[in-house]
Amino acid sequence: MDDNAIVCRCSDLTVKDVRNLIAKGFTTFDELKRISRIGMGPCQGRTCAQLVLRELSIATGKQISELKPGTYRPPVKGIKLGAICECSTGGEVHD
């Protein structure tokens, strides 16, 4: 992939950014995520996680299946805070 290709659209990181971080020693998905916010955007890494794992696999020589993706944290899709408490008080949920 081209150095300037975007890996993570949500948090604005290019292939080059990711490679630089891996070279600095952040060699797991969890560490990359925490230092750079990659995979922490509104899509929660659904768009970029595979690309990041691919780069990690190339750099570490490990199979993608051996690498741990980050923890998928609730919720699956962004919900308005107001909708959560309306829902819990029995109100209607709308978006």
Add this chain to the structure above:
Amino acid sequence: MIKTADVVIIGGGISGCAIAYNLLKKGVKDVVVIEKAYLASGATGRCGAGIRQQWGTEMNCRISKLSSDFFENANEELDYDGDIEFKQGGYLIVSSTEKEHEQFKKNVTLQNSLGIQSKLLNLDEAREIVPFLNTEGLISATFHQKDGHLNPFHTTQAFANAAKRLGAHIYTYTEVMDIIVEGGRIVGVKTNKGDISTNIVVNAAGGYSQLIGNMVGLELPVFSERHQILVTEPVEPVLGPMVMSFSLNLYCQQVPHGSIIMGRGDEGEPRDLRITSGWHFLEEMTKTITKVLPPLKDVRLLRQWAGLYNMTPDRQPIYGPVDEVEGFYLAIGYSGHGFMFGPATGLLMAESILGEETTLPIDMLHLNRFKKGELIFEPSVV
């Protein structure tokens, strides 16, 4: 892995990394940090990372002021190639009971006497700082502009990088399995990657500190408690300060990146090492926050997660050596506010280990205060 070390620190959070940096800066040679996962994988990387100087005891005011002053110059002092993202948007702490309001008056007097420029505000003044604050049910507020927020990963990394440049040996994905004590004295640690001989071990293991205590035969008077937190999608800057309330049990802050982070304690939390996310927290949190800061109704929740508070009976940390085992030091039990103490922890613990006079007195934070019944009363904790 090296075979012999002057000091072995267990835990690669803010405490462990800051202690290592200070020891090396003072000229100790072989300093080892052992972290079972990655740096800041414990409470440090899960915390709100809010820092305040608005405390109710002289000791806490001084420890937090020392730390905050350090954070102001930390990028330079630690020669960090990134940014620790220190935002000093202030803390607006609101009161909702008469008793709390009375306490706030005392706190501000104390803080001002120690050089902390906090102010007591009426509700109109509070609304000048946060215009959409719903003041219904509130009485007053205090504000201190120099309080704020940092990026906990970068802050920990900055200490770790500086320590490494001074020669620290930091082993991640390495777990301490046991500590060897002979004749009441520390002689080494066993890890899953090899053994290290040492006469000094520092327990900076956060929520796991009691397990490390057991390794030297101590039952430490601490327990761990899950605390949950959530973050919203990034939005335009709307919230300058951290908004916090002890009586309403909440804190809420917008980070420079735009996301809003909020948390609260839960009375019924189990005392174990669980860190899964729960629905009950989400319900209580959103109900409380949308009452105090109504426009947040329309902001979207992005993620929730949890971490461990390491709690002591008086909710104050335990610093220093222990009487029972020679060479065993504690930097534990922060009870939910150990991130903001990080720089002070590093300095004071290094001084204590080297037998130097400590910059601030820490004798009252010694483990034996619980045996002596000399607990510390801090009125201002969440």
